[in-house]
Amino acid sequence: MCGIAGIVSSNRTERIEEALVHQMCEAIVHRGPDDEGLLARNNVGLGMRRLSIIDLSGGHQPIFNEDRSAWIVFNGEIYNFPELRPELEAHGHHFSTHSDTETIVHLYEEMGADCVQKLRGMFAFALWDDRRQSLLIARDRLGKKPLHYALHNGKLYFASEIKSILTVTPELAEVNRAALMQYMYLGYVPDPATAFSKIHKLPPGHLLEFQHGELRVRKYWDLPEYGTHASMSEEECLEEMEARLAEATRIRLISDVPLGALLSGGTDSSTIVALMARASSRPVKTFAIGFRQADFDESQYARLVAQKFATEHHELILEPDVVASLEKLTSSMEEPFSDPSILPTYFVSCLARQHVTVALSGDGGDELFAGYT
Incomplete structure (x- = not known):
């Protein structure tokens, strides 16, 4: 497994320090012992810890598109990237790695946030679009990969694990008493709640867009309704x-x-x-x-x-x-x-x-x- 983390400020004049993103990544070294990738530019900072599975030498993140206007950190695996890559190359995209991660950033250029519809795999990713000044984070259909977020003082914090967020915002460690009651009844804390009042899980099959201080969460997939498929013996x-x-x-x-x-x-x-x-x-x-x-x-x-x-x-x-x-x-x-x-x-x-x-x-x-x- 890998781990991702980052901060985006709604104030374009604010500078996110790379050291702060590094601090978030240090909290999840156990998720990715092989490599760390950091990028802080103006009001955006993305980071990741990597467990190398595919393209061991060339998959260092963040990964960019051709003109470096979009960049991504990614946790997971896209199983159909060998099929997606030639389609994207036929549309004029140039790949600089053999990683499945790069497939997502080029697919985003073609489809925007709807790129998640074509991804087959387990994933949690964060993609910054510098032209639109927007962040897209998304989680796979069944939620195999975790992803948490918090909006605090005009900044969106996100991470694979809650501890990354609390490392840089310890003031958010406020116990969610309603969630604990749900745990007592169900044996777990259901999405989108967490054990902390101001930190949320991004539910499975959902994506989140953060632009100009506005946060929008929407569902992009759900289980098909009963009777969708023709009956069989x-x-x-x-x-x-x-x-x-x-x-x-x-x-x-x-x-x-x-x-x-x-x-x-x-x-x-x-x-x-x-x-x-x-x-x-x-x-x-x-x-x-x-x-x-x-x-x-x-x-x-x-x-x-x-x-x-x-x-x-x-x-x-x-x-x-x-x-x-x-x-x-x-x-x-x-x-x-x-x-x-x-x-x-x-x-x-x-x-x-x-x-x-x-x-x-x-x-x-x-x-x-x-x-x-």
């Missing part, structure tokens, strides 16, 4: 689902760094591993954790799946210090979090990071297929 539905899952898995294997999968042995992660094995010419690297207490241990199921698909399997049996682990994890969380899966997810991610930079998982399967009902 059960067999046709299964065939369509397999084809879509296979394609979704295949396009996520585009990477210039080592890639693997988190494997629990359950239906969702096992399906992903099966589709990765089908699409890959090399053994898939898989990662699983187990526990000495038999009641909690499911590592044998992960082992069976790994054997079935001949993966390069890595396994770690845990005897975790729960208290110490929770203290470490809660210090990095910015809002109350009630899902106990944070612990096994953390440990299997630590294991995977020893071998790969990117890992696919089965997260989201329960939500999509009503697994909790």
Whole structure:
């Protein structure tokens, strides 16, 4: 993952100091250990921390258009950038990198804020248009990438994590009591609220435009209504689902760094591993954790799946210090979090990071297929 942050003042005579944006980025170094990019020009400052995945040597951000009138910082991955790039080149755009990030800035030149409609992937980005003196920030359709903002004293602050905003505006650390009540009821703080009254989440499938001191948030995507698609037989539905899952898995294997999968042995992660094995010419690297207490241990199921698909399997049996682990994890969380899966997810991610930079998982399967009902 990467992280982005920045400040835009509605006062064009005000100067945003690069050191202030650097301070915001320092708060999220853990999101991007490979590189930092900063640019402060007059009343605008953009910054990012990068975990290099694509175009390792040439993807330094911010990235500009040809005349440097538009610049972008980006967190995520655009899976259809290989298809978008030749279309943009045919319209006369010249690329200076091989990065998916640059695709967005040229697409913006063609379509303005509606460029998000053509992006397929997970993303949070901020794009400054110097000609229009406007900032566009956007978040992917399902909100895989986080993005927060606050309007304070005529300046818009934005960042991947709340701590970046609080680092430079500690006065905004005012507890949102209504949001905490929602947390007690739901187990999480729903968008667009955060645990802090004056800081907001940009909801999934939304974009925000900030120009001349005016802030506008609008939805650009929503789930299709029931009945939108023609009815199909059960067999046709299964065939369509397999084809879509296979394609979704295949396009996520585009990477210039080592890639693997988190494997629990359950239906969702096992399906992903099966589709990765089908699409890959090399053994898939898989990662699983187990526990000495038999009641909690499911590592044998992960082992069976790994054997079935001949993966390069890595396994770690845990005897975790729960208290110490929770203290470490809660210090990095910015809002109350009630899902106990944070612990096994953390440990299997630590294991995977020893071998790969990117890992696919089965997260989201329960939500999509009503697994909790």
